[in-house]
Amino acid sequence: MKICSQEEGSLSKEARLLVVDDEERIRRLLKMYLERENYEIIEAKDGEEALEKALSEDFDLILLDLMLPGIDGIEVCQKLRDKKATPVIMLTAKGEETNRVQGFEVGADDYIVKPFSPREVVLRVKALLRRASTTKFLQTDTTMKNVLVFPHLTIDHDAHRVTSDDQEINLTPKEYELLYYLAKSPDKVFSREELLKDVWNYEFFGDLRTVDTHVKRLREKLTKVSPEAAKMIATVWGVGYKFEAVSK
Known part of the structure; x- marks a missing residue:
């Protein structure tokens, strides 16, 4: 997306992201680092809230924790894929290898293992957004x-x-x-x-x-x-x- 000059007013956002995690400190950390990249960050604290927002609003990418209270990340991703192809990066704990494979089976595009480096998250987000929008603004001659x-x-x-x-x-x-x-x-x-x-x-x-x-x-x-x-x-x-x- 294009960024307007400061003379034109406030900077437009590069992308709109949904960050889903039941731990507030993790949401706050991810939001801080991702907002530095000029992304607009919307938060959700559980699976129900995540699914409601993901289906009713448009996001360029979703960071989705696997272990969530109520509806877990696997079910959220599965239900999302029935309706939308929004890029999803799954956040998982080290010992959840089987669950990570399940995540791919229901349509996750990538995963990041906790504990993670915020810089790695930013790089993964940028890479997936780049792949998702490579041809979005190409000429159609x-x-x-x-x-x-x-x-x-x-x-x-x-x-x-x-x-x-x-x-x-x-x-x-x-x-x-x-x-x-x-x-x-x-x-x-x-x-x-x-x-x-x-x-x-x-x-x-x-x-x-x-x-x-x-x-x-x-x-x-x-x-x-x-x-x-x-x-x-x-x-x-x-x-x-x-x-x-x-x-x-």
């Missing part, structure tokens, strides 16, 4: 459009728009990035290690199951519209995944 067209699947990279059989598929930033990465190299096999390195980049440190859970969610979303499109993401047993230009 049809002569310059970057479109991948396959049977049953079209990816308009300039618009970050995926359609299958004329129906748009609502993907999270990470799901879209994974699909586009595979589709731009049809029939090339990528190991899980390669995908984790190239799609999640340096700012993410996770295990190989992260790739599997995202592929699973991607296939599920494609299957709802076109089972043929879902089959284009093929598993190469013992190696990883590839995108088959013609599904089998």
Whole structure:
């Protein structure tokens, strides 16, 4: 987003973030560091409040604690994904590895382990926002459009728009990035290690199951519209995944 000059009045905000944690000190710490980056911060102290705000208002990104009173972060993310593709970074404690995998399964884009460095949070937020809005302000001259067209699947990279059989598929930033990465190299096999390195980049440190859970969610979303499109993401047993230009 653009920032107006001080002569034009107050600075416009770079992005609108929802910070969800039941500990006030953590919300206050995150708010302090993120507001320094000119982000507008809205807070929620539990799952019910988080879900109500996330569904009724528009946010550019949500920082979501996994362990919340009442509705936990897993359920919040799951219900959010039924309606919206807002980028989500999950905040988790060290011993909650299984829960982190569950977080990816319900649509979280990244996670940060507590105790965390506020600087790391800022870097992760910036990275995810950058991925989510890479093409938001690109020119849409049809002569310059970057479109991948396959049977049953079209990816308009300039618009970050995926359609299958004329129906748009609502993907999270990470799901879209994974699909586009595979589709731009049809029939090339990528190991899980390669995908984790190239799609999640340096700012993410996770295990190989992260790739599997995202592929699973991607296939599920494609299957709802076109089972043929879902089959284009093929598993190469013992190696990883590839995108088959013609599904089998």
